[in-house]
Amino acid sequence: MGLGLGAGVGLAATVTRPHESQHHLTASQPALSPPAPHVRWDSFGFGLNADTDAMWVQVWREGEGWLPGRLYQRSRLALDPAATVINYGQALFEGLKAYRRNLDGGKETLALFRPELNAQRMNEGCRRLLLPEIDEEGFVTACAATAMANGRWVPPQGKGALYLRPVLFGSGAKLGVGPSREVTLVIYASPVNTYFKNPRPIGLLMQDRYYRATPGGVGGVKYAGNYAPTFAASRLARAGLREAGYDEILYLDARKDTYVEEAGAANFFAVLRPERPKRGLLGFNLYSNHAKDAEPPSPEEEMMRARGSAIPVEGAEEFAGLEVCTPTTDRKTILDGVTRRSLLDIAKYVLGVKAEARDITYEEVMEAEEAFCSGTGAVVTPVGRLRRMRTDADGNESLDPEVQLKHCTTPGPLTMKMREILMGIQEGRLPDVFDWVVDAKQVARAGGVAFPTSFCRATHRGYAYYGGYKSCWPRFSYREL
Structure with a gap:
């Protein structure tokens, strides 16, 4: 079922509520608000750094489908203690960012990075947890509307981004074990x-x-319950084990303790320099798995290479002979990250480096030239040192010697080049040759999203901040649906 976005004059117009008239909701599109003044953007980490203004809420009910969604004041939700999200953990979430981008002529826009992939991944999770599927186009519109409504909280270019957190959960009360009859998207x-x-x-x-x-x-879907069990493991890594503490866990596969998987809440990459394949007396390659390198590129790959060549890159020749690898998602134990997919394409089609998703042993990682973590929150974070802790049959733990990678004190050059290109595309410093960037204002306008007239007037006059900004949005209540 779809998200019930409606058409024409705006989302809010499809449902009448007693409090709507006092807020004068219209389909007028506000200009992008400038950053809020007197905010220390540089002091922010990855967290709840501000009490933002608006949130999107939409409800699905059995027998009714998706009710129309809309923007509300950012506030708490009232849930029954028997809600399935509380009792049985029926919940998914996503994470994506909105960036300020400069256009030709000095104009500024608000961009989302590949939000359609977040929508697709959320629907994969819906099928796994028996949650109602969302309309993917409507999901993108809802994200764009939320970003525009919180426009003053989008940091200046180069000082961060506005993080959007869509959460889909069973909000209906149910004692028996089973899927909820009511679901909420926030x-x-x-x-x-x-x-x-x-x-x-x-x-x-x-x-x-x-x-x-x-x-x-x-493990292959963004199930909320995947994350709380990682708290203890992350604390173990940071606990100052012996000589030094570590920042995060690099998980191994549960079957063999051999292959690396994810790094805490981020995907993992290793930059390897493969040995030259051994050859027989007649010069033939003795390893058949290298034969696939000789296969001609597909038309899609040729198109991606042509697009990638339009991004100017200096010093790419120093990366010759390197291989960028990330663990495969074939076993459905690893999240197929949006940043992960984008970095594989950047390595392959912009930098011309061999890049693939495959099984990676921890021994290979220990010999890597470079390594890094990737994700919406982590972006591209370099890794400099690794260590393995082993547990014997009696529960006794021991530490192998620490391994310091070639670039253990400063980020590796390929890691930083991939980060530079990724963030350059996201923030508009490099051309969006792969059509990854979505204009939030255009999407919100096309979806007919309704904004309060007071919001529109204030932002059109160019106010950066004014009292009562948050109160111009109505408060959400399940009872009024």
Whole structure:
């Protein structure tokens, strides 16, 4: 079922509520608000850094489908204690960012980065948790509307982004184990900086006490319950084990303790320099798995390479012979991150480096030239040192010697080049050759999203901030639906 966005004059016009008349909701589109004044954007980390103004709320009910969604004042939700999200953890979430981008002529716009992939991934999770599927186009519109409504909390270019957190959860009361008869989609926002704000390379600890996911489980979807179990593992990494603490856990596969998977709440990449393939007496390659390198590129790959060549890159020749690898998602134990997919394309089609998703052993990682974590929060975070902690049959733990990568004190050059290109596309410093960027204002206008007239008047006059900004949005109540 779809999100019930409606058509024409605006989302709010499809449902009448007693409090709407006092807020004068219209389909007028406000200009993008300038950043709020007197805000120390540089002090923000990745967290709830401001009490933002508006959130999107939409409800699905069995027998009715998706009710029309709209913007409300950012406030608390009232849930029954028997709600399935509280009792049985029936919940998914996503994470994406809105960026200020400069256009030709000095104009500024608000951009979302590949939001359609977040919509697709949320629907994969819906099918796994028996939640009602969302309309993917409507999801993108709702994210764009939430970003525009919180426009003053989008940091200036280069000082962070507005993080959007869509949450889909069972809000209906139910004692028996089973899917909820009522589901709520909420999208809220917060201005953020990167997850690991310090640019120094971080340390990762590999261990066999905790596992993030198992084949057949829910590791491949953004299930909310995947994250609380990682708290103890992350604390273990940061606990000052022996000589030094570590920043995060690098999980191993649950079956063999051999292959690396995810790094806490981020995907993991290793930059390797493969040995030249051995050849027989007649010069033939003895390793058949290298034969796939000789396959001609598909038409889609040719198109992506042509697009990628339009991005100017200096010093790409120093990356010749390197291979960018990230763990495969084939076993559905790893989240297929949006940033992860984008970095694979940047490596392959912009930098001309061999890039693939495959099984990576921890021994390979220990010999990597570079390593980094990626994600909406982590962006691209370099890794400089690694260590493995082993647990024997009696529960006794021991630490292998620490391994410092070639670039252990400063970020590796390929890591930083990929970060530079990714953020350049997101923030408008480089051309969007892959059509990854979505204009939030245009999407919100096309979806007919309604804004309060007071909001429109104030932003059109160019006010950066005025009293009562938050109160111009109505408050949400389940009872009034």
